[in-house]
Amino acid sequence: MHANTLNFSAGPGALPATVLAQTRDAIVALPETGVSVLGMSHRSEWFLDILDEAERNIRSLLGLSDRYAVTFLQGGSSLLFATVPMNFATPAFAPPEYVISGYWSARASAEAGRVGEHRIAWDGQRTGFRELPALGQLDVDPRTAYLHYVSNETIEGLQFAAPVAAPGVPLIADMSSDFLSKPLAAERFSMIYAHAQKNLGPAGVTVALIDRELLERIPGGMPHILDFRTQVAHGSNYNTPPVFAIYVLTLITRWLRDDIGGLAAMQRINEAKAARLYDVLEEMGDVVTIHAKQPWRSRMNVAFTFGDARLDRAFLDAAKARGMSGLEGHRSLRGLRASLYNAVTPDAVEALCETLTEFALQHA
Amino acid sequence: MHANTLNFSAGPGALPATVLAQTRDAIVALPETGVSVLGMSHRSEWFLDILDEAERNIRSLLGLSDRYAVTFLQGGSSLLFATVPMNFATPAFAPPEYVISGYWSARASAEAGRVGEHRIAWDGQRTGFRELPALGQLDVDPRTAYLHYVSNETIEGLQFAAPVAAPGVPLIADMSSDFLSKPLAAERFSMIYAHAQKNLGPAGVTVALIDRELLERIPGGMPHILDFRTQVAHGSNYNTPPVFAIYVLTLITRWLRDDIGGLAAMQRINEAKAARLYDVLEEMGDVVTIHAKQPWRSRMNVAFTFGDARLDRAFLDAAKARGMSGLEGHRSLRGLRASLYNAVTPDAVEALCETLTEFALQHA
Known part of the structure; x- marks a missing residue:
């Protein structure tokens, strides 16, 4: 298998081989324009079509109505951690509430605290970020500006199986x-x-x-670039957007629709991949520890350890010898981590499982 | 000539052919890692080396000392238009002062006005943004937080030949x-x-x-992601940086150093390209109008018109028939515009000049 197929990085991570092939060709000449994708103006008709298609494909994959604006921003979640409270934590409402379920939601909460008052709706820190709150376990002020949570914690390998229930409260999620x-x-x-x-x-x-109803709550007078209404009003083209990244994202949405067959099909593949890996790890018994507790285990990121930095290091070497990469745990938790994003194939997971089994037999 | 060579877009614009070829290959497998550049973790040693090299190459091209931090941000100039005053327009100083010399500096000034108090040091709007202030013509409060200007106005085709002189006042420039x-x-x-x-x-x-001295003026308590010290302290890797864009930028700095031979050589090429195009336009006499007045004409963007929307349209068609693109004027000024950025070759400019001359003979 190619090194790209065996990339288990937590992100930036693996992309589908067909998308990489199309992207490679587009660097020299887009099929539609004959010009490099890197040289296309963001005001060109070609790019306006790409913006349209990216939005349309996301709407159609999700079945999303026009009640929602779809917009493309820069700065990553880290910028959103600041701009979400800047836009929506207005004095007309009670302070926003944050679920802290891991490293990333803790960062979101800390940034909100720098913007203004906020409340912690739940905190998993004391229990080492190994579990998530049960739905309905949250005691949220019904007058809150919003309830914020992170749907999947990449570092700890925790994932909410369904949306948090908070009737009557605006729900905001980082689903990166x-x-x-x-x-x-x-x-x-x-x-x-x-x-x-x-x-x-x-x-x-x-x-x-x-x-769009939430957009109406945004206070006036903010710098335009930090006000969510700006990019919505300008079709994500207020200033030069990241043309290349949006182009590749559009190719990915086509791949999800045409090659995979939509999100239900994607889910079946992702569930099978995760089940296979967790089964193999579980079968190893005490030899390996999975960080997250049973019902909250992520289908996207599996954080585990052989319980010893030397053994983990030895496993990384064994995996590397088979062409695998990206299996190091995050610097905050250490250990090992396999990320099973959409573009990671069942075959790649099978190869990882084989390597794990062989390693466990040799070293345990 | 390839369509990429004949790209006169104001940006995103032409990139060197050798950089495009390296980038195309890196989409499938980086020579250093065998993995797609799009799948490389921002925490990988490969990317840390790229960040180091990008900084080192920029320092060496400019002869920049360690007194300066070099950092890579997201959000474009439009985000900086807001974050520069958020970071530096502190109450300990008089309000920042802004030179308004065209569309982009007007936008920078307007955003500063949304962040706090600011003063207009010079405004070229009344004279239609056809000229720039003479050095020393600016009446700046010596206690100002900073003086801001835009070194080259892409839309009007105006460029400061040398840094604005403002002794004792912190000078901040958008040199996009x-x-x-x-x-x-x-x-x-x-x-x-x-x-x-x-x-x-x-x-x-x-x-x-x-x-780095200016960094010490930044007030505490801002959201981390908007505080310039954050990315400086984290080596531009606080959150996931735009790995691909920084990789291509690094290839460009190598190209400037190795293929071009440094910035003095680049300047000679750029001066010659601009001189040739302005000469051809000047020779046409009344048939064509160059927007900017003589001593302030940009070497990067040449805004001109045949004086009639139908003629301009006809020229665009003639240029398109020769494989040229990106020659439309900005929607705010209309007319025509040729951008002569580093990667636009003298041959491409020659082809443009020939097309202009033939067109003028046929239509004037």
């Missing part, structure tokens, strides 16, 4: 690491955002779906 | 459209910023050089 990995009841949210470098394409673009 | 097109006395500035999609690479990354 599981957006478009499965069908989604998107209209239960007031806002969803996701950067590209997991399931959507290369780093440099962030998709945001925003209920 | 002429950065690395010629040698630069960078250390006369307190901050320089430039997005990539003109001379540096694809859209999606913005380079900032900041005097």
